[in-house]
Amino acid sequence: MGLVDGQETDNGRGNELSEIPLGTKTKYLRMDSDITEEVISLPNKEHKAGKYVFGCAIFASLNSVLLGYDVGVMSGAIIFIQEDLKITEVEQEVLIGILSIISLFGSLLGGKTSDAVGRKWTIALAAIVFQTGGAVMALAPSFKVLMIGRLLCGVGIGFGVMIAPVYIAEISPAIARGSLTSFPEIFINLGILLGYISNYAFSGLSPHLSWRVMLGVGLIPSVVIAFALFVIPESPRWLVMQNRMDEARAVLSKIIDSPREVEEKLSEILVAAGMSNAEKYESKAVWHEIFRPSPPVKRMLITGCGIQIFQQITGIDTTVYYSPTIFRNAGITSNNELLAATVAVGFTKTLFILIAIFLIDKLGRKPLLYVSTIGMTACLFSLSFSLAFLGHLKVGIIFAILSVCGNVAFFSVGLGPICWVLSSEIFPLRLRAQASALGAVGSRISSGVISMSFLSVTEAITVAGTFFVFAVVSCSAVAFVHYCVPETKGKTLEEIETLFKTEGELQGSEVELEDSERLMQKSDMT
Secondary structure, three states: OEEEOOEEEOOOOOOOOOOOOOOOEEEEEOOOOOOEEEEEOOHHHHHHHHHHHHHHHHHHOHHHHHHHHHHHHHHHHHHHHHHHHOOOHHHHHHHHHHHHHHHHHHHHHHHHHHHHHOHHHHHHHHHHHHHHHHHHHHOOOOHHHHHHHHHHHHHHHHHHHHHHHHHHHHHOOHHHHHHHHOHHHHHHHHHHHHHHHHHHHHOOOOHHHHHHHHHHHOOOOHHHHHHHOOOOOOOHHHHHHOOOHHHHHHHHHHHOOOHHHHHHHHHHHHHHHOOOOHHHHHOOOHHHHHHOOOHHHHHHHHHHHHHHHHHHHOOHHHHHHOHHHHHHHHOOOOHHHHHHHHHHHHHHHHHHHHHHHHHOOOOOHHHHHHHHHHHHHHHHHHHHHHHHHOOOOHHHHHHHHHHHHHHHHHHHHHHHHHHHHHHHHOOOHHHHHHHHHHHHHHHHHHHHHHHHHHHHHHHHHHHHHHHHHHHHHHHHHHHHHHHHOOOOOOOOHHHHHHHHOOHHHHHHHHHHHHHHHHHHHHHHHO
16 A cells, blocks of 8 residues: 555555656655655656667667678579589588588677677677678689688677677666567568578679679678667676776666666666676686586576577578578579579568567567477478478479478577577676677587588488478477476566576575665765
């Protein structure tokens, strides 16, 4: 029970307020004190804060367009690279797969770099390295030079894939974090679609020129990324780790409309960082804590790294990179028809990631993961069946296209975006960048091994047999989601940490919270 403008209320939630009309001045009596406080709700400010966070998420995700474009454009460009440079089948596998293998070094470096120089400037470094590699590839006169550019692109992608979700998760409110952290996956899909369209648009040029134009067009987003660096702020959680409290408070004031909530959030972040002062955090051996984890951290690593690996070993990259090979095996022979079919795949993938954005914070992570993994399993079995028994028949071609489109649709509605959401939100602040980088390494290694071996494996067990294996792996992904993935919908980053703790560990966290509150009071006094 409480008093609002002299009226008795009961909202069933202790000392919180019942709903108050926005834009009004209201007095209320707190349940744990005899102090009357005055609140003014500010709808315009709150709306501006939401727009500000939304804009930051958009700009932070732009690097993902580069990754997606590379994935999409290489599926078609490799056809013309092979004609122009006369590369072998093994060299094709290496050219495509090496990107994921090399990107693991970028991810490992990205975790350390983002802790050292900040999330924002790690995003900038990712763009610079990737764009340099893209320029080298577009101008490459030989396979060796092409590989040098590919290696640089891999490092840039490694930086980008781990830092964007971490940055967005650290600036987003809990109620919208799932949707906002999905933005990098949306932009990856948009990039893939643009890559497919570029393939189709420039396929009429000569083999020597077509693939160079296809790769060169991917350099255009660099201008927008450069502008974005002057707009987005640094992560407030990283600023707290650097003991730059005033700067962190200034950023939080832009994304939280209540000054009191800003101070409460600062206190929570201090607890999440596991620090009573900056020196204590800096002296922590983060990698030691990751490789010799406590039981809660071990459970986090299994969930975060496991979901990253399952995202790749279900074969999504081979479906995208080698979609022309799949459709050729189904019976399509014309290059133009092959590339047109891949555009349909790109549109499907992009459409369903947009659907995921609207559902992820309403239905939750786990229900969408169930739908995603079960649907992918069915489509992979369907694709295997159509290639094995309906190959080169018109009905088989239609069945194969529908199966591939269905596979990428179910991937995009769940496993694709939620993988990055989970890996960026389940780890405690002091470990988040490095642990997310470790998960990204698992993802990149899995992707690279599968991409580099796909053509060789299909030679041994056929394309149909290969996708049957992917379908079996997808079945195990359903079990992993059931046993290892908790629901994190609507929880703050600091609350999520408690999902992996036992009752005894939770009591220890309460003591840390009291210590941090005393630290905040001392900091305000000084």
